Amino acid sequence: xxxxxxxxxxxxxxxxxxxxxxxxxxxxxxxxxxxxxxxxxxxxxxxxxxxxxxxxxxxxxxxxxxxxxxxxxxxxxxxxxxxxxxxxxxxxxxxxxxxxxxxxxxxxxxxxxxxxxxxxxxxxxxxxxxxxxxxxxxxxxxxxxxxxxxxxxxxxxxxxxxxxxxxxxxxxxxxxxxxxxxxxxxxxxxxxxxxxxxxxxxxxxxxxxxxxxxxxxxxxxxxxxxxxxxxxxxxxxxxxxxxxxxxxxxxxxxxxxxxxxxxxxxxxxxxxxxxxxxxxxxxxxxxxxxxxxxxxxxxxxxxxxxxxxxxxxxxxxxxxxxxxxxxxxxxxxxxxxxxxxxxxxxxxxxxxxxxxxxxxxxxxxxxxxxxxxxxxxxxxxxxxxxxxxxxxxxx
Numbered sequence: 282x283x284x285x286x287x288x289x290x291x292x293x294x295x296x297x298x299x300x301x302x303x304x305x306x307x308x309x310x311x312x313x314x315x316x317x318x319x320x321x322x323x324x325x326x327x328x329x330x331x332x333x334x335x336x337x338x339x340x341x342x343x344x345x346x347x348x349x350x351x352x353x354x355x356x357x358x359x360x361x362x363x364x365x366x367x368x369x370x371x372x373x374x375x376x377x378x379x380x381x382x383x384x385x386x387x388x389x390x391x392x393x394x395x396x397x398x399x400x401x402x403x404x405x406x407x408x409x410x411x412x413x414x415x416x417x418x419x420x421x422x423x424x425x426x427x428x429x430x431x432x433x434x435x436x437x438x439x440x441x442x443x444x445x446x447x448x449x450x451x452x453x454x455x456x457x458x459x460x461x462x463x464x465x466x467x468x469x470x471x472x473x474x475x476x477x478x479x480x481x482x483x484x485x486x487x488x489x490x491x492x493x494x495x496x497x498x499x500x501x502x503x504x505x506x507x508x509x510x511x512x513x514x515x516x517x518x519x520x521x522x523x524x525x526x527x528x529x530x531x532x533x534x535x536x537x538x539x540x541x542x543x544x545x546x547x548x549x550x551x552x553x554x555x556x557x558x559x560x561x562x563x564x565x566x567x568x569x570x571x572x573x574x575x576x577x578x579x580x581x582x583x584x585x586x587x588x589x590x591x592x593x594x595x596x597x598x599x600x601x602x603x604x605x606x607x608x609x610x611x612x613x614x615x616x617x618x619x620x621x622x623x624x625x626x627x628x629x630x631x632x633x634x635x636x637x638x639x640x641x642x643x644x645x646x647x648x649x650x651x652x653x654x655x656x657x658x659x660x661x662x663x664x665x666x667x668x669x670x671x672x673x674x675x676x
Contacts, residue, residue, distance in 0.1 A: 321411050322370065323419075326363040335365050335373045336400060337565050343397035343433065344564040345461070346378045349537055350396070356533055358382045364399075364419060366412055375401035375412045381423045390648055393425035397461065403434045403444055413451075417642055426648040431461055431639035445637050456639035457653055462608040463638040466623070466631030470568075470597045470604055477593060480630035485586060492587035495551075497579070499591040502546035502558070507535050510546060510558050514574040515671050524667040528674055531572075535560050545595050549584035557584040561592045568596030568604045589629055606631050 326332045329348035336342040344350060351361035359382040366375040377399030384390040399416060403409055420428035434444050470477070478486050502510075511528050518525045525531070538544035543564060549557040557575035561568060570592060575585060596604045606626040610617035613633065617623075627633070643649035 320369045321366045321374065321408075321415070322368075323415055324365050324367065326365055332363045332365075332376075332378075336376050338373055339376055339400045340402055341433065341567075342376075342400050342565050344543075344562055344567070344569050345396040346376065346398045346400055347543075347564050349541060349543060351378050351380065353534055353537055354380050357530060360423075362419070362423075364416070366401075366415065374408060375399055377412070377416055379416065379419055379423070381420070381425060384426070384652065390652065391423060391425045392427055392429065392652075393420035393423055393644075394429040394460070396431065398430065398432055400432075403432065404440045406443075406447075409444070410447075417644070420642075421644050426643070426645040426652060428642040428644060429456060429460070429639060430642075431456075431459070431463075432637070433465075433634075434637045436635050436637070441635075441637050448637075448640050453640045453642050456641045457656070459639045461639070463611055464609040464633065464635050466606040466609055466626045467634055468593065468604040468606070468629060468631040469602070470593070471602050474594065474597075477597075477630065482628040482630075485628035488583040488586040489590045492549075492583040495579075495582040497549055497551055497556075497582050497584045497587050499547055499549045499584075499587055501595070502548045504536060504539060506546050506548055506558075507532055509548070509555055510535065510560065510572075510574060513555065513558055513576060514572065515674055516576060517574040518671055519668075520577070524664045525671060526667075527670070535572075538562055545592075547588055547591055547595070549588050551579045551582060551584070554578065556580075556582075557588055559588050559592055561595055563596060563599050563601055566600065566602040568592070568599065568601040570604070570606050585625075593629070604631070609633060 326335065329352075332348045336346055348363070351359075351363065355361050359380040362379045362381070364377045364379060365373050368374045377395045379393055379395050381391055381393045384392050395416060399412055401408055401412055416430075417428055434441050436442065468477075468480075472480070478489070481489070511531050514525060514531065515528075535544060535546065539546065539560075544560055544562045547559045547561065548555050555576070556579045558573070559570060560572040562571055563569070570589070573585070573588070593604050606629070608619065609623050609626070610619040613623070614620070623633075641649070
């Protein structure tokens with residue numbers, strides 16, 4: 282019986298590799314242990330330590346729901362409101378960090394977004410219905426034309442289909458474009474390092490060791506390395522044809538989390554020359570690979586294989602029980618543009634996780650129709666301007 286450890290049902294035993302093991306995380310796809318009548322009360326949390334404490338008491342809290350992430354987004358045009366729901370005055374049952382900002386289309390239009398949330402046991406039908414209704418009301422109070430959510434509700438246990446059907450039946454619709462990756466790969470870290478190495482494909486294990494033999498050294502970086510990381514990231518974006526945000530955004534995204542011990546820059550060097558790097562994040566029992574960058578130098582020495590291995594080791598050292606590679610194809614098809622990225626990540630032994638993706642609830646239907654029609658044009662213009670900006674910054 283093979284169950285994805287990240288989404289294991291907390292009401293059953295999780296069998297990984299043929300051995301009985303405690304569940305990695307309470308599953309937000311799992312049903313409640315017993316039926317109950319809820320009297321949910323909504324609170325707004327304004328203290329960062331308190332918010333993170335509440336969030337970490339819930340099943341599978343996501344990094345993008347953390348206080349620090351909300352602070353980051355608040356520096357770049359978003360406002361953040363942290364909502365927590367309690368049952369009969371008891372412990373937190375659900376939480377959602379609601380971000381709101383003016384739409385790129387202007388005209389006084391606002392967009393509300395609950396990134397990778399809300400956080401709750403999604404298999405609890407009564408709870409999710411009550412929370413979703415309250416979240417819609419909160420977004421409406423903010424004057425938003427649309428509310429967006431993209432909770433990591435997986436299809437593996439069957440709850441994905443049920444939640445998707447309920448969303449469709451209550452006025453939600455799939456978003457035309459995903460803000461975050463819909464699918465991912467997750468590696469179970471509740472093994473020793475030798476078992477993790479053995480879980481890799483043979484070629485990947487060989488490349489990890491080859492990199493060390495060829496003189497690749499991975500060091501743990503600090504704040505002094507952030508400018509180097511951005512220059513390398515800009516070079517990667519130009520080479521691989523994707524658009525990145527402004528330099529200031531990444532300086533803030535890397536600095537704020539690194540200062541709080543929630544992120545770690547890793548730099549791969551050959552004879553003291555930086556050739557590749559990553560920034561790894563953690564929150565609760567999960568580690569995330571969010572940013573990777575490289576130069577054209579010494580790629581034959583496989584620095585990225587060794588970087589991922591050191592990132593996995595760092596996450597495990599920090600007490601993480603799983604490592605999220607962040608990003609996989611929408612469908613496992615070799616024609617997908619992300620197929621090469623998927624094959625690379627899959628070689629490290631992670632398990633593919635398919636989720637319901639991003640959904641929109643139109644609070645102002647006429648404005649939302651215009652938003653869906655015009656946003657592709659606005660995004661296209663922003664991509665062109667973004668490429669020009671990165672080219673200037675990288676020159």
